[in-house]
Amino acid sequence: MGLVxxxxxxxxxxxxxxxxxxxxxxxxxxxxxxxxxxxxPIGVISWAWFINVNADVPGRYDWTVFINGTAPEGPQxxxxxxxxxxxxxxxxxxxxxxxxxxxxxxxxxxxxxxxLYVTPLNxxxxx
Amino acid sequence: MTESNAVVGARxxxxxxxxxxxxxxxxxxxxxxxxxxxxxxxxxGIRVPDLGIxxxxxxxxxxxxxxxxxxLASHIQDDILSKTAMIWPEDQDQGDQPLVPGDTGWYRESExxxxxxxxxxxxxHRPDSSLHAVVRWWLGYWFxxxxxxxxxxxxxxxxxxVGDLSTIHAGVRxxxxxxxxxxxQLRKATAVxxxx
Numbered sequence: 001m002g003l004v005x006x007x008x009x010x011x012x013x014x015x016x017x018x019x020x021x022x023x024x025x026x027x028x029x030x031x032x033x034x035x036x037x038x039x040x041p042i043g044v045i046s047w048a049w050f051i052n053v054n055a056d057v058p059g060r061y062d063w064t065v066f067i068n069g070t071a072p073e074g075p076q077x078x079x080x081x082x083x084x085x086x087x088x089x090x091x092x093x094x095x096x097x098x099x100x101x102x103x104x105x106x107x108x109x110x111x112x113x114x115x116l117y118v119t120p121l122n123x124x125x126x127x
Numbered sequence: 128m129t130e131s132n133a134v135v136g137a138r139x140x141x142x143x144x145x146x147x148x149x150x151x152x153x154x155x156x157x158x159x160x161x162x163x164x165x166x167x168x169x170x171x172g173i174r175v176p177d178l179g180i181x182x183x184x185x186x187x188x189x190x191x192x193x194x195x196x197x198x199l200a201s202h203i204q205d206d207i208l209s210k211t212a213m214i215w216p217e218d219q220d221q222g223d224q225p226l227v228p229g230d231t232g233w234y235r236e237s238e239x240x241x242x243x244x245x246x247x248x249x250x251x252h253r254p255d256s257s258l259h260a261v262v263r264w265w266l267g268y269w270f271x272x273x274x275x276x277x278x279x280x281x282x283x284x285x286x287x288x289v290g291d292l293s294t295i296h297a298g299v300r301x302x303x304x305x306x307x308x309x310x311x312q313l314r315k316a317t318a319v320x321x322x323x
Contacts, residue, residue: 030286035293037236037267046270046285060181074170074185078202081179082310085284086202087269093194093230 017124024120027052048085056112063108072097102126133171133186136195139246146249150175173199178210193231196245200228205271209311216248223254223263224297236267265295283316
């Protein structure tokens with residue numbers, strides 16, 4: 001799943017995860033950092049996957065979120081009739097799962113009829 | 128046979144859905160005993176067939192039941208609210224803003240100390256039909272919400288909202304435009320901003 005992670009110098013050259021958008025022919029992946037309600041300015045990474053082909057949107061989505069190339073939580077799936085939207089909290093079960101400078105990426109797949117969608121290559125640096 | 132924490136956690140959430148809304152809730156647990164002879168839950172899923180809702184994941188070993196309930200609840204609360212148009216789980220005497228899932232139980236986003244344990248949030252109610260053009264509820268952990276509208280409530284997310292997301296809360300007045308798509312039972316906004 002995860003590619004070998006680039007070193008810190010490489011991470012610094014990545015775009016930040018603020019208003020990060022990766023466009024594809026069929027839609028886009030968006031990533032943005034959000035303030036959590038406990039006041040942490042990067043407490044939540046909100047991400048969404050928009051498929052513009054309306055007939056292909058409903059169904060099961062499978063995804064894994066990675067921080068520095070490793071997955072803090074296992075693969076997940078969710079059946080949606082609207083585009084997939086998820087949020088990844090920094091503080092969970094008594095521990096922080098990322099820090100400023102870490103690299104976020106998500107890998108997701110969605111089958112719709114004869115079409116298989118996968119998220120475009122994405123990688124951003126948490127501000 | 129003792130149940131894994133994953134199954135216990137999923138069952139707590141299933142009880143909160145079934146008791147409040149009356150739907151049949153299915154739990155799907157897969158086990159993997161290939162490693163070390165100890166049977167571990169390799170994936171846990173929850174389904175509400177009548178609503179077409181399904182979510183699951185592979186929990187980390189040793190995770191608490193409440194953490195599993197939180198993970199599952201976070202990913203389906205918006206779907207349940209939007210597909211039933213009910214307020215779930217109800218925060219008694221607090222209007223149409225539901226409780227939200229946390230690591231240890233349901234809580235009130237504006238007062239994080241208020242916690243209702245998973246498995247004990249067994250109530251829901253119909254939304255207040257007298258409200259108009261105000262945010263009815265907002266899930267601050269997920270950045271989605273609903274605007275009360277007598278012609279049918281309007282759903283929106285951070286992607287349709289222009290303004291400071293951190294200041295959205297139930298009861299705030301908004302201006303909005305409605306598109307032709309649906310999110311569950313609810314009409315979907317194309318643009319939302321705070322009213323002047």
